[in-house]
Amino acid sequence: MYDYLGLYVWDLDIPGQGQGSEVDKTALKIKNYYRLGARGYEAESTPGSINKGLGHYVVSRMLWDVNTDVAAIKKEFFKKCFGKAASLMENLWQSWESYPYTIVRESDLASWIDTVEEANRTEEDGKVRRRLMHIKVYLHYLFLYNNYKTTSAEPELLKILTYSYNTFDWAAFSGYPALWVLGNTSSIAGLKFADPKAKYKIKDNSFNNESTINNIIIADRKKLIRKATVKSFILPRQFQKPAVPSLFNEAIYKRNLTTTAFTGPHTFIFEIKNTGSSSYFDFAGGYVTGGGGDRPILLTISPYTGKETQDIKPVIEISYTGKKDTQRIDLKKLPKGYYMLKVNDPGKIFRIFFSPAISYSMLITPLNRFSSYSLHLCFYVPKGVTTFRVFKDIAAKLISPTGREVDMSTQKAEEIDVPVLKGEEGLWMIPFVNGKFHIEGVPPFIGINPNQMLIPK
Secondary structure, three states: OEEEOOOHHHHOOOOOOOOOOOHHHHHHHHHHHHHOOOOOOEEEOOOOOOOOHHHHHHHHHHHHOOOOOHHHHHHHHHHHHHHHHHHHHHHHHHHHHOOOOOOOOHHHHHHHHHHHHHHHHHOOOHHHHHHHHHHHHHHHHHHHHHHHHHHOOHHHHHHHHHHHHOOHHHOOOOHHHHHHHHHHOOOOOOOOOOOOOOOOOOOOHHHHOHHHHHHHHHHHHHHOOOOOOOOOOOOOOOEEOOOOOOOOOHHHHHHHHHHOEEOOOEEEEEEEOOOOOOOEEEEEEOOOOOOOOOOOEEEEEEEOOOOOOOOOOOOEEEEEOOOOOOEEEEOOOOOOEEEEEEEEOOOOOEEEEEOOOOEEEEEOOOOOOEEEEEOOEEEEEOOOOOEEEEEEOOEEEEEOOOOOEEEEOOOOOEEEEEEOOOOOOEEEEEEEEEEEEEEEOOOOEEEOOHHHOOEEO
């Protein structure tokens, strides 16, 4: 089996974006390969001892014993590497393993720096503190990468290339590949890798000094704002339909159902109230050629358990291989109750239309983000919520139940705190959204049609 644990051109050494950092998922894949008969495993990866180091270590141990206890290996890794700070570092790596963003959020980076500084105060052993220094080297790379991606400015690109060029010996992140992917492919003159006089090829040995790295991290932290945590909501066991404000025009929603085309994996919660032929959904996919290669779009339906990750056997499994042709999925044999539909789209784009007899919502969380261009969606703000936080990659617009507009059409990735004013609890409209999107501080559900939407009871 030939695999890829990480290529910089794909993951840019961002937490959670490559298999090398998704340790538990990768371990399960290797065990599955072995179960299916594979007896050889070779993987391609890039340097980066922090983001992918634990993954590399676990995989190497599994190649000696595929049934080894991965959880025990991880515990051993953190205890031997970080001593008294083991639990702090284990929590840090756990947040990285499932990190869903391609650009690190400012609050998260501030939190990670705070965690490493706390670990440094917790453990005085010199070897442990040296390892913590490697993490700081990596965190400054993330700081520089964020600055470059949010500005696209030449000075910011030059900073990250200069830093990459001068920190090879740390091997904390993929510095060498960064020179090729970020520098060599740039249209800016003087950044070609083969050019001995490239602008970034200025040797600066100060980056090898721990005092320099400490001062850099202190300066980074001062520039970062760690936002207050917004209200969190657990997944409910029971649902209800919301009151629909007068500003919602039912005709507009029905007309725009066909505009919502999803890209990538999405999860839906739906309710069967009537058994029989009135319960179904229509599904069409394959709107782009080449998306996901020959892989089909996989649909699984299982009873809803109140958890984001289902651990029970699906009651319906469908492999869709069509190209824009609509298939009706009959649900008449399902007993009354709530169900979770997972659509694992490898990038072919799909559309879905639930019958009028079914109430449903999309489950949208940091791990299951909405990804589409769509008009006229909706979400629910309960009483008591004073602020919610929007995370959008491109653009969006919101309208409160009182008609107040919140314009987020800046065409860039942002996290924006939205205050909830008097009388604005209830159903909000999303008249436009483009790109990946989710909201924190409200129940994690987005409706396509407000008259069929499910909200917590």
